[in-house]
Each structure stands twice: as C-alpha cells, then as structure tokens.
Amino acid sequence: MRLLEFQAKELFREYGINLLPSKSSTTIDEGRVHAKELGYPFVIKIQVPVGGRGKAGGIQKCQNDDEFELKYPQVMDLTIKGEKARAILLEKMADIKKELYLSIFLNRSKRCYTIIASAEGGVEIESVKNQIIKEIGMGDVSDEIAVQVAKEMGLEGKTAKDLVDTLKKLSKLTIEKEAELVEINPLAIMQDGSLMALDGKFVTDDNSNFRHPEMDKYQEKSEIEERAEKSGFSLVELDGDIAVVGNGAGLVMSTLDMLSDNGGKPACFLDVGGGATTESVYEALTLISQMNKVKKILVNLYGGIVKTTVVAKAFLKAYADGLIDLPVYSRLKGTESDQAKEMLKDSRTKIYDSVEDAINAAVMGDRK
Amino acid sequence: MMEIFDILKGRPEDADYKKKGVIVQGITGAYGSLHARNMMAYGTNIVAGVTPGKGGQKFDDKVPIYNSVKEAVEATGAKISIIYVPAKFFLNAAKDALQSGIKLLVAIPEHIPVRDTMEIIDMAKHKGAIVIGPNTPGIMIPDLIKVGIMPPMPFKEGKVAVLSKSGTLLYEISDALTKAGFGQSITIGIGGDPVNGTRLIDAFDMVKDLPDMEGMVIVGEIGGDSEEMLAQRIIDSGFDKPTVAYIAGRAAPKEKRMGHAGAIVMGTYGSAESKVSMFNKANIPVAKRPAEVPVLLAGKMGKSD
Structure with a gap:
C-alpha cells in the first residue's frame, strides 16, 4: 500500500523528522x-x-x-x-536554499535494504544525479554509515548533523513499520542550514499488515476490493469493459496481455487464487456483477485437477440466480470438458479449447 | 552448498538414490495433507510430517509425525523439507528446518512478510542451504520427484529446464512444451514475492552446467529486475544453450500490484519493456503468448544444430 503524502508525514512527525x-x-x-x-x-x-x-x-x-x-x-x-x-x-511555504534526495528502499535483487541519497533532489528518482548508494542489510543505519552519507553528499555543520539524524530516524521508521520504501524528496536545506522534509512517500509491505494494526487507518479499499480480499482473491480495477478472471497471478496477467494485444479493453484483473471451485467462481461472478462497466466476462482457468463441470455449475447458478446476464467467454483447462460444454450449451457461457479462441470471441462478440 | 541434483536425486552410490526423503511441515493441515498425498501419489518419498503437538501420530497410517523438524531429521536423516504452514507461522517453521540441517527448503505459503523472508535467506546462507520461494509452486524433476503443489499432467521427463516466477504459467507453458515434445529436466518455481530465496540467476546457476540439457525456458513477469540480471548473466557467462523467455504483465498498469506481491512496476523499474529489451540484447527471443514458447524454442534448436 502506498500512503498519501499527509499520511507519510504523520509517520514522519511521529518519528521526529522535521516538517513544515x-x-x-x-x-x-x-x-x-x-x-x-x-x-x-x-x-x-x-x-x-x-x-x-x-x-x-x-x-x-x-x-x-x-x-x-x-x-x-x-x-x-x-x-x-x-x-x-x-x-x-x-x-x-518555505524559504529554502537547496533540495536533496533521501530514501531507504527494499532492494529486491540484492535482497537487502538500500539507502539512496543525493545532493541534487527535487526531481524524480530516475533523474536524480550523483546517487550515493549504500546497502544496509535489514535496514539498520549505524552512525558511521550516516556520517559517511552526509560527507559524500558534501554536507557540513548543522546540515550534516541533521542529515545523520534524519537518516537514522528514517531507518527506524523503515524497520518498525516494515516499509518497502520511505522517501523524502525533496529534503530541503533551510536558510539556517537545518533540514526539512517537503514531501513524503511511504510504501508498506502489505504482507506484514497483520503485525501493524496501527496502520489499518491508512487502508483504502473499495467495497468490492474488500470482498475480493476476504475471498482470497486479488482484484485490480481497470478502465475497459471485459472482466478478466483466472487462477494464478501470472496466468491472469498473461490473459490481460493477450486480450490487449487483440484490441480488447480489460475492466479488471481478478485472480481467484490457486484452485477453482463452484464457490470461488460464483463469488468472482458476484464481484463482477457489481461493476457496472463490465459488458463481457473472459475466464481463463488452468485447473490441473479441477473438473470443468464444477466450474460450469457456477456459471449456470449465476444465470439461474439472476446474478449475471452477460456473455462469458471461457477457456477451462481441466477434466470433463466435454460434459461441461454440454451443460453450458444453452447458456450465455461458451467454452473454448484455447485461450486465443476465447479472446477472439470476446473481442469480436457473440456470433450465434 | 550442495548441488540441487545431488539433493533431489542423489548419486548412484547413495542408498537412497532417486528416492530422497522429504519432510512435510504442516502435514495435518487441509492444504498440507492434500499436497502430501499428491506428492506421494507422484512418487515422492515422504518420510515424515511435522505438526507441533501431534508428534507420535501417523499421517494416513504410514507417515510418522513429529513435533519438530529436529526430531524428524534425527529419525529420518532427510535433507529436504517443504512448508505448508500459514504465513504468520512461517518464520519459526523455516528456522526450525534450517537449524535442523535441512539443505533444501521449499516455502509454499503466500503472504509472508518480506522481512521474514530476508531473515530466512540470511540464515540459509550461513547454513549452506537452498531456499525455494516463498509463494512458489515448488521444484520438481518430472517423473522422479515433486516437492511442491504442481498438478502432474503438464510435466514430462526431458531435457529442457524451466524457471518460472508464476505457478499457473509454469503449468501452462510446461504443458505446451510437453505437447510439442519437449520434456523437462527440472522445473523451478521462483515465486511471486519481491524477495526470493532462489532468484532467477541463482536458479540459472543451479542448472546451467547440466550436461544433457538441451534448452532453457524462463517465465518472468513484471516487477523487480531479476530477469534483467539473468539476461546479463547469460551474456556474461557465454551460455549458449537454446533459450526462450516469456514475460507476463505487458498490459498491466503501473504502480498496481498484480496479484503477486512482487508484480508491480514502479516508474520504469520492473517494466515488461525493460525485461524484453534485455532478453533481446542477450539474443533470447521473448514469446508473446505462452503457446508460442515451444515454437520459438524449436526455432532456436533448429538454428543451433
């Protein structure tokens, strides 16, 4: 979760980082x-x-x-x-002398936390010049490292002292709140040489939420997203009109890519998780039924041991209950697919042998 | 560090050659018991289960259950353990395994806090152990041993190594490879988390010198830069076996987590374009669709003949 600036600054204030x-x-x-x-x-x-x-x-x-x-x-x-x-x-408004850059982030490839600092801040990180980079293991910043960073940034006197102080507070915040990224950009040098955080960016490790009830107040979820999470689904809402449902994040992303390649516009990314059951597919259809923009549903399930008839039941129940009245284009990999096709032959759900065929049909529309 | 094939398969002189023992942590849970049975059905030699408080019982009347990995290892000498416990119990379960001499730890659970993963990776480094995952489908040598949750059908013994961040795409692409006549020598699930016990480059290092490997398939996705690092490693090492990649997430919006905790593009960091262009630089074709992978691989093999 990425906090808003004012939320990040609430945390900065709590940790004693200077703010306007x-x-x-x-x-x-x-x-x-x-x-x-x-x-x-x-x-x-x-x-x-x-x-x-x-x-x-x-x-x-x-x-x-x-x-x-x-x-x-x-x-x-x-x-x-x-x-x-x-x-x-x-x-x-502040009367500032200079803008610096300072952040601690989770370095995924090095598998440690890393400091990035620069005497030339105020621009996006990709454009920050003369980056000073220090790997810091689990996130702890010693006095020696902090002093070294200040020195390499060319800071002196009160400003250097403030940088050491700010960096150590940022480190404490990163560790205690389990952040993936804490960034101050710009970190301003004021006329008196002190440092002030003018902006704040904070990204949490969502997997650690269960250890941080104090951060719950920053959670921002739509009703649909909350329901999805309760069911163990991952949902990302998008701008188009074709809902994309599947099992496994990679497979759903892949389906999204192929749909876009074919000119389709995805309305959402919905990963129902590892397996697929009548209940999970029915719940997915329930969530989709609440999104007004959805005109069609594209389903791509790779069920190793899943019976496709089990999934077909969910579609039939959704129509019977009046939950959805939309065409569903589905590719169901699994067993009993002939029976599943037979079950669905009079419904608005069509089963295709390949995902490519299902996507083509979804983009081109029904041609019955 | 022991070689991955020595751990999973062993050497002909080993008494347990081709039937290496595996411990299942969380064997009495719904998920753990389901997959313990599936692994046994596949032929994996499950020698012990671990569930604190249930030591002394037997799983399905045959697999002894212990209270700790330490006891399970003392009784069986197993070097492989697979974890199915919920995320909040992972850290202790993984420590128990590594402190007890486990050399290959497969971490199935999703939603593990990244600091817990980092702590375990650090510990594994000191113990000379390999960690696969977390949030991984596991690792397998098709038709010999499965330490994971993969369905059996997509896989077949063969000579192509498959390294994948995604579970279902690993199944999908292995299925397509098998149908096209490309069996797999090993498949390694990297996992979808931001920090992985075994990164793509580590997995590459594990398999690159396999004498009878005929090709390699890399299944990546948006987020991080492990695909870029791997492409660079392939360039630097002069690896010349036919290799094909697939990258999921080209159409994903920026700054949104796409199902996997690690599948997120920040600015240009982690973007599909960056990964595709590095693979192109390494002369590795990138498939547009999963079904295209075996076609490109066949093409590469044709050229390398």
Missing part, C-alpha cells in the same frame, strides 16, 4: 479554516497515491483568499493518472 506546518482537508470549508490557521503564503497539494503531481498541476502556490477560492476546487477536481483527489494538503 500543514493541514489536510477534504472539503473547502475545512480548507478555509486551515488557511486561516496557517496564514498565507502556503501551497495547495493534491493527495493522490501516484507521482507526477506537480507536472499535472496538483501543486499550487497560494498567496491570498482569492487565489485560495479559485485554486482549491481546481486542485480538488483534478484526476492524475486515473486517481482522484483523496484530500488536499495545505502546507506553509
């Missing part, structure tokens, strides 16, 4: 109160769980009431990379 005064709101009325409390000038920042906010106009300077009344709703109405505003953060 800021307030998050979800309505302009709330925002007006915050504007008074903070006083101009401040920055209006959209809260979305994706990067590239500045370029998309999601970060605006604000000098007075007139600007506030104009810009708050503008920023609130933006959609950035498909993400609508979850909140608006008002943050005091």
Whole structure:
C-alpha cells in the first residue's frame, strides 16, 4: 500500500523528522479554516497515491483568499493518472536554499535494504544525479554509515548533523513499520542550514499488515476490493469493459496481455487464487456483477485437477440466480470438458479449447 | 552448498538414490495433507510430517509425525523439507528446518512478510542451504520427484529446464512444451514475492552446467529486475544453450500490484519493456503468448544444430 503524502508525514512527525506546518482537508470549508490557521503564503497539494503531481498541476502556490477560492476546487477536481483527489494538503511555504534526495528502499535483487541519497533532489528518482548508494542489510543505519552519507553528499555543520539524524530516524521508521520504501524528496536545506522534509512517500509491505494494526487507518479499499480480499482473491480495477478472471497471478496477467494485444479493453484483473471451485467462481461472478462497466466476462482457468463441470455449475447458478446476464467467454483447462460444454450449451457461457479462441470471441462478440 | 541434483536425486552410490526423503511441515493441515498425498501419489518419498503437538501420530497410517523438524531429521536423516504452514507461522517453521540441517527448503505459503523472508535467506546462507520461494509452486524433476503443489499432467521427463516466477504459467507453458515434445529436466518455481530465496540467476546457476540439457525456458513477469540480471548473466557467462523467455504483465498498469506481491512496476523499474529489451540484447527471443514458447524454442534448436 502506498500512503498519501499527509499520511507519510504523520509517520514522519511521529518519528521526529522535521516538517513544515500543514493541514489536510477534504472539503473547502475545512480548507478555509486551515488557511486561516496557517496564514498565507502556503501551497495547495493534491493527495493522490501516484507521482507526477506537480507536472499535472496538483501543486499550487497560494498567496491570498482569492487565489485560495479559485485554486482549491481546481486542485480538488483534478484526476492524475486515473486517481482522484483523496484530500488536499495545505502546507506553509518555505524559504529554502537547496533540495536533496533521501530514501531507504527494499532492494529486491540484492535482497537487502538500500539507502539512496543525493545532493541534487527535487526531481524524480530516475533523474536524480550523483546517487550515493549504500546497502544496509535489514535496514539498520549505524552512525558511521550516516556520517559517511552526509560527507559524500558534501554536507557540513548543522546540515550534516541533521542529515545523520534524519537518516537514522528514517531507518527506524523503515524497520518498525516494515516499509518497502520511505522517501523524502525533496529534503530541503533551510536558510539556517537545518533540514526539512517537503514531501513524503511511504510504501508498506502489505504482507506484514497483520503485525501493524496501527496502520489499518491508512487502508483504502473499495467495497468490492474488500470482498475480493476476504475471498482470497486479488482484484485490480481497470478502465475497459471485459472482466478478466483466472487462477494464478501470472496466468491472469498473461490473459490481460493477450486480450490487449487483440484490441480488447480489460475492466479488471481478478485472480481467484490457486484452485477453482463452484464457490470461488460464483463469488468472482458476484464481484463482477457489481461493476457496472463490465459488458463481457473472459475466464481463463488452468485447473490441473479441477473438473470443468464444477466450474460450469457456477456459471449456470449465476444465470439461474439472476446474478449475471452477460456473455462469458471461457477457456477451462481441466477434466470433463466435454460434459461441461454440454451443460453450458444453452447458456450465455461458451467454452473454448484455447485461450486465443476465447479472446477472439470476446473481442469480436457473440456470433450465434 | 550442495548441488540441487545431488539433493533431489542423489548419486548412484547413495542408498537412497532417486528416492530422497522429504519432510512435510504442516502435514495435518487441509492444504498440507492434500499436497502430501499428491506428492506421494507422484512418487515422492515422504518420510515424515511435522505438526507441533501431534508428534507420535501417523499421517494416513504410514507417515510418522513429529513435533519438530529436529526430531524428524534425527529419525529420518532427510535433507529436504517443504512448508505448508500459514504465513504468520512461517518464520519459526523455516528456522526450525534450517537449524535442523535441512539443505533444501521449499516455502509454499503466500503472504509472508518480506522481512521474514530476508531473515530466512540470511540464515540459509550461513547454513549452506537452498531456499525455494516463498509463494512458489515448488521444484520438481518430472517423473522422479515433486516437492511442491504442481498438478502432474503438464510435466514430462526431458531435457529442457524451466524457471518460472508464476505457478499457473509454469503449468501452462510446461504443458505446451510437453505437447510439442519437449520434456523437462527440472522445473523451478521462483515465486511471486519481491524477495526470493532462489532468484532467477541463482536458479540459472543451479542448472546451467547440466550436461544433457538441451534448452532453457524462463517465465518472468513484471516487477523487480531479476530477469534483467539473468539476461546479463547469460551474456556474461557465454551460455549458449537454446533459450526462450516469456514475460507476463505487458498490459498491466503501473504502480498496481498484480496479484503477486512482487508484480508491480514502479516508474520504469520492473517494466515488461525493460525485461524484453534485455532478453533481446542477450539474443533470447521473448514469446508473446505462452503457446508460442515451444515454437520459438524449436526455432532456436533448429538454428543451433
């Protein structure tokens, strides 16, 4: 899960990392109160769980009431990379000398945590120059390493001391909350040489959620996603009109790829997990029935030992219960496929021998 | 570290050649018992089960159950263990195995916190043990030994090594290979987590010197850079056996976890384009569809003759 900036900053504050005064709101009325409390000038920042906010106009300077009344709703109405505003953060404007970059991330290929630091921050990580990279095992940062990083960044005096302090706090946060990534970009040098976190990015290891009930409040899930999780499914909602269902993440991704190659537009990625039963397929159809955008359903099941008749029962029950009234294009690998085809021959579910055939039919539409 | 084939198959002089013992941790659970039976049906020599508190009982009237891996190893001398316990019990189960002398640990469970995995990998390094997974279908030498959850039908003994991050795609692609006449010498499930006990390059190192290997298939997916690292290793090592890759997730949106904890693109890191272009650099064709894998492999073999 990727936290919003203001949520990441709540954690930063808890761990004593320097921040500017800021307030998050979800309505302009709330925002007006915050504007008074903070006083101009401040920055209006959209809260979305994706990067590239500045370029998309999601970060605006604000000098007075007139600007506030104009810009708050503008920023609130933006959609950035498909993400609508979850909140608006008002943050005091800072008089800064320089922008740095600092992060600790889970280095997947090296299988350890790694520090990335740079004296040239404020741009996306791919463009950060002169990166200082230190592998730090399970995430603990010693004084020696922190001092070394500050030195390699060319920092001196109070700034160097602050960097050591910030880095050690970031390390503590990473370890205690089991983060995959904690990033401060930019980390600003203020006029007095102190450091201030102007932005915050925090990605959790979702598999460790059970050890962190204190992080539950940051969970953001739609009703459908929550139901999917309860059933042990993985669901990602997409923009198209063909729901893609299968068992196993790789197989469903592969189906998504082939569908897109053939000009189809996936409405969701739904992985029902290892096996496939009448119940799990019925539950998958239930979830899909709640997504209005879905016009067709593409099913790709590789059931090693699964009987396809068991899956066919789920389709028949879904039609009989009035749960769905959509065409289903399915490829069911498993046993008893002839019986399954026979069972479904008068329904709106068609079984194909290959996934390619099922995809073609789904894209081209029914031709009965 | 012992060679993977020595552990799974052994050498002709071994008393247990081709019937190496395997311990099943969590054998009395619903999932563990199902797959223990399936492995036995496949011919895997299951010598012991472990369920704390159930020591002294027998599973299906034949497999002795112990309270700990330590006791199971003392009684059987097994070097292989497979874990089916729920994620939150994984860390202790895996420690028990590694501290008891297990040399090949297959970690089936999904949803294991990444710090737990890292701790186990570190411990395995010190003990000279191999960890496969977590979140893996397991490892098998077709028609000889299966330590995992794969269905048997897709696989057949042969000379192509298959390394895969995904479970169902491993079945799908092995099925296509088998139908095209390419049996498998070994299949290794890497797992879909961000951090893997055995990475693609580690799996490659395990199999690259197999004398009778005729080809290799790499089944990758978006997320991380283990495919890129492997492509670089293949270039650097001068490996010249016919090799074909498949990458799932070309159409996946950025910054969304696609079912697997590790299947996520951050910026350009982990993207399918990056992986495909590195494989191209290594002169390894990348199939567009699973069904295309055996076609490309046949093409590569034709050229290398």
